[in-house]
Amino acid sequence: MTDPSQQADLTSCDREPIHLLGxxxxxxxxxxxxxxxxxxxxxxxxxxxxxxxxxxxxxxxxxxxxxxxxxxxxxxxxxxxxxxxxxxxxxxxxxxxxxxxxxxxxxxxxxxxxxxxxxHQAGAADDAVTTVRRIIERVSQYSGPGRLFEDAAHFLQLDTGFDRVMFYRFLDDGTGEVIAEARAPGMESYMGLRYPASDIPRQARALYLRNTIRLIADSSDEGVPIRPAVDPMGRIIDLSGSVLRSVSPIHLQYLRNMGVAASMSISIIVDGKLWGLVACHHRTPLVLSQVKRNAAQLFGQMFSLVLQSKLIDEERRHDDQVRDLTAAIARAASSEQPVTRMLLDCVADFMPLLEADGVAVVVEGAVETRGSVPGTEEILSLARALNRTPAGQVYVTDHLAGLSPAAAEHAGVASGLLAIPVSRLPRDYILFFRRELPRKVTWAGNPDKPATAGLPGGQLSPRESFAAWAEEVRGRSDEWSRAQRRIAGQLRVSLLEVVLRLTDEASRLRKTAGEKQELLISELNHRVRNILGLVRGLVSQTSVSEISTAEMVAVLESRIQALARAHDQITRDNWAPASLRELVRVEAECYLLDRQDRVAVSGADVLLMPTAFSAVALVVHELMTNSAKYGSLSVPGGDVQLTIESDPDDALILCWTERGGPEVREPERRGFGSTIIERSVPFELQGEAEVAYRPEGLCARFWIPAVHVRPGLPSGEVARLPLAEAAARVARSPRRVLVLEDNLVIAMDAEGIFRDLGAENVILAASNAQASQHLRASAFDLALLDVNLGAETSFPFAEQLLAAGIPFAFASGYGEGADFPDLLRNAPRFSKPYNAGTIRKVLAQMSLEGRSGAA
The missing domain is CATH 3.30.450.20 (PAS domain)
Incomplete structure (x- = not known):
């Protein structure tokens, strides 16, 4: 056994300057x-x-x-x-x-x-190029790379005269394996042997890329020194491109230990990378002529191109299979079943192509499996371990215990893993598993003892034994090929498209399902904030000494109503742009009553975007209110001319001109209403506002940027707002009224409005059952119904009223966008919040239609 103290650091092999030996x-x-x-x-x-x-x-x-x-x-x-x-x-x-x-x-x-x-060697073949061309034509006809290596090895062995010619392929872990061999009688076979990565260090591989053929004529030749050893700058000449470059003493000893006196290597380069080598060995020294070497080098270059073409053809066949399978994924993708089940059905067809024994889909903590796989908890643990790997990349291993030590317990079920991430955060995965493949790997010598520090001076000594050494491999699966990893990358792209589409579809469905509720909540919050802002502004800018509390409440109420009406108009069609003419008509109708025909509108109608509609509504409301109180609409003979125009950039120009009213003077101080008129458009819409207090009447000009404006329906040059005949006269209030409202404060407010209008008896009910009891007990002249009563709607009671011939109207917090049954679709309705003016309008409409009940 080698003394551990004598073990050499093999990285010194990687650091040896083999191109600077001099x-x-x-x-x-x-x-x-x-x-x-x-x-x-x-x-x-x-x-x-x-x-x-x-x-x-x-x-x-x-x-x-x-x-x-x-x-x-x-x-x-x-x-x-x-x-x-x-x-x-x-x-x-x-x-x-x-x-x-x-x-x-x-x-x-x-x-x-x-x-x-x-x-120069006399008698060197002059037809070497022709010979190379013919053998390349022959091997090019093979459909796959199998026989390609065998025939190429035999050709080179015969053409060069070397005793042994081997095709040596580099594996992903840096080791090499002999995949084809041609040898003379008596030569030991190295077919199928595996060589450690340290046998061909990194700098040697770099030189194989730069210089694609390398001859060592005699492994006993220490070489001839170059004089001078260094140039005037102290540098040793770089012989990376040399054909005569001498050889590292370590490599020479390596060859002698193998019983090799001469060797030659030819690089196989595929897609710019060192795919493998052709290694030629001879038992005696051999100087191959330059002509022969050139022919061998040409063969290596042409063979590399043929091999690359074969590999590309193989990839293309795989691509066709992947294309067919991914097309099936796109067709099978459906949001009607759970995502994990759908993905599992789609990716299971890839198992034969990837040579996988099992597959698992992990999406948002849910797991679906097929084939030979670990348990659910083990799979989830693996998914957590995979979160430590680089994001957005396919992860491959043939030794799952290296990723998660606990995986060693189920090596018989899954020892190899190919993981495809299909989301970013949280990471979801498609996991392909391979069972353990117990096998023996035959090495050319013991790979754990490739070298020792045995040479004088502590130099690295190469291993001496190249006898086949078998290693039993456990806990590993078969290795995933480059083609299979490429397939996984293509599958990942297709799956990401499917997952994104399903995610978008699910998101769209969720958005559609919750759109009304979300819109109501967000708008309610937004409007409440606006109203609170108005109250705060009104209180801070108007002192109680200058305006009574009753007047303050009235002004605040009118502004709240203006915001509510604007909200109804833009949410009627799911937050769509709304008509400017309709805005003016509604404001005139609600606040001028019998004077609304004195507002003339000219110019084509435009639609205002929701972001601008509320601001313009408040401006029009203040203009209408001020004119009705102090301006041209406050006297019988006055009127207002409102013109709608567009400038060359499609921006809106709105001009308000009052005529025939009292003499106008510029106010000494600006009230809150004047501030809204002059500042809302510039501040909120980045537009312009000009207000002139002329003696003959107030004039205002507003410029609103085109981003807030859309084309409206065509209209005549001048169109006066319609006058409802019944609205011109005071409608008589009903004597007995039923208010169906589940909010007590709102119900009491409605009771006060009807009493102020002259009602003698107002009955309050909070549910359909209570309202039905009151209907059976006594008759009444009119009913005001809240649409939504918490867990129920007022539609059943409305149908009772319709059958009894009792007039009724709906009030709703959802505005006019509420979904009504066909029987009640034409019933009068208005939006919350409402006031006495709104109730008068409803009574006038019902009087004009002359109905005893809603039809």
Missing amino acids: RVQSFGCMIGLTSDWIVSCHSDNAAQMLGRAPDAGAMIAEPAAEVLGPELQHRLRNRIQMLRAGHGAEMITRVELPTGLFDLSLHVSGETIVLEFEP
């Missing part, structure tokens, strides 16, 4: 040139190999033309021009030098032009 393999030589083509460094064997003086440093600082000859320098200058931004390498074959023919590789490292020479 040596090249001895089967070739290297020369470095400055940007002005002066020799800056070279390998110790360069002078001898290229036929120069034996002095190792004789070439330093010499011009390249002196060392290489002007003709070769000219060729090199042209080739270096072809290098893209200093990346890649250029190859020149059969370069004639004093000592023979050489193959040359040219690349740029930082500020150094690197030339690498190796003896």
Whole structure:
């Protein structure tokens, strides 16, 4: 057993500067040139190999033309021009030098032009490109990646002459696995073996991306040093792009421990990432010619493209399946069943595609399951544990106990998890489970002892044994493939669309169901606040010494009524814009009675948005009230001209002009009513208000921004408000009245109004039963019915009154928007709050219609 104190930190492998070893393999030589083509460094064997003086440093600082000859320098200058931004390498074959023919590789490292020479091998295949093209055409015909690797391995083994050629795939955990192999007789098979991630450290993988082919001709070759070792700035030359770069002593020992004297690796790059390697091993040293290496490199590049195409085709087939399944989800999605049950029915079809043994849907604490899954409490515990994972991402594990240690207890039911979040807060999930897959993983040596610090100086020593070492794996499921994780991502997008649609539908239904109640509550609260504000403003701006308490109550009551009427008009059609003409008509009708025909309105009608309607209603109310008390409407001959216009920007211009009234003087102080007229529109609507106190009559102009205005119904140029004949004369109050109202204060207020109007007997009832008793006991002339009586409505009693021929009218806190039975739909109705003027209006309407009962 290895002493724990001798265990090496394998991260030192990741930190080893394998591109800065300052040596090249001895089967070739290297020369470095400055940007002005002066020799800056070279390998110790360069002078001898290229036929120069034996002095190792004789070439330093010499011009390249002196060392290489002007003709070769000219060729090199042209080739270096072809290098893209200093990346890649250029190859020149059969370069004639004093000592023979050489193959040359040219690349740029930082500020150094690197030339690498190796003896040209006579008899190297000139048709290598044709051979590569033919084998690629052959393997491209396979429908899937299965035989692709087998045939490619056999081709490379025959073409390169290596004793063993393996296709090595990187797994998600960084380990590697041999998935295909071709070998000469007598070579040990590595097929199916797993290699620890530390066997190919991170910086080595980075170099495999940059330099896609790598030859190690002799694992016993320590390499030839480069002179000088550092440049004038103290830097070691970077040989990342070198074909001759020497090898880390650790890796050389690693190869020797495997019984490998020569090796070559070819990178397999898919979608810009290192997918795997082709690893070639030989039992004796082997220098593969540059032509052969170039052909192998070309094969690796073309093979990578073929593999990527096969993987894309496979993804496309999966995409088609996912598309069909997600289309079924969209069709099956219904808000008529619980969301969890609907989602479960939809995602269960994905179980075969994801190779899952069970699925669970977790939505707002509710759980629905199918197949092999843990218990409900365990699933909810897993959902809580998943809340610690990154939001909005599919979570995958083949070792569920790593997420939640308690999951180890039900490993036989679920050891793997693929979790798809389908909401943000609180997080809801679709969970796919896999059972435990007890299995043996065969490693190339013990993965727990990959290296020891056994070399002199504390250097890392690679593991020595590559004998198959079997590890029993428990508590894990089969691994989720990249394709399955991609499917999960697509499913998540589709599920989010369905969940959002269901959420929107549920939200819409809830909104529709509670819309009237919510509107009533919010508006009631808003209006109460407005009324309290009016009371506070009136009290603070009008002293009792200047106005009597009775007058103060009357003014406050009139303003409350104006707000109530405005509220009724805009809520009649679910908070829709309301007519300006209707607003003026209602105000004139309620407050001028027999004088309402003296208000003439000209111009096309417009609709005011709810946000503006109440403010304009108060302004019109104050204008109407002031004119009736002090202005043109206070004398028989006066009238008011109201014009409605629009400016080029569709803003509303409203002009109020009084004529024929008493002489007008500008008031010495502004009352609360004047403040409302002059400031409401600018303050609340960001509009403008101009008020002129002319002797012949008050004139006011209001500009209301277009955002508060909508087009109204077309009308004539001038339209006088209609005059109800019965409203012009004083209606006679009924002698006996029944008030059906469940609120005692409101009932007593109605009783006082009717008594003030001359009623001799007012009967109060709080329910249909009480009202029916009074009806059986004695007759009465009129009934005032509150629509809503708490747990019941007054509609049953109204039908009794209709049968008895007794007139009645409805009062409602819901305004005219209340839902009435067809039999009572035409009955007179008005909105709360009401006053004596409202009652007079109802009596006048009933007198005009000449009905003995509501029809």
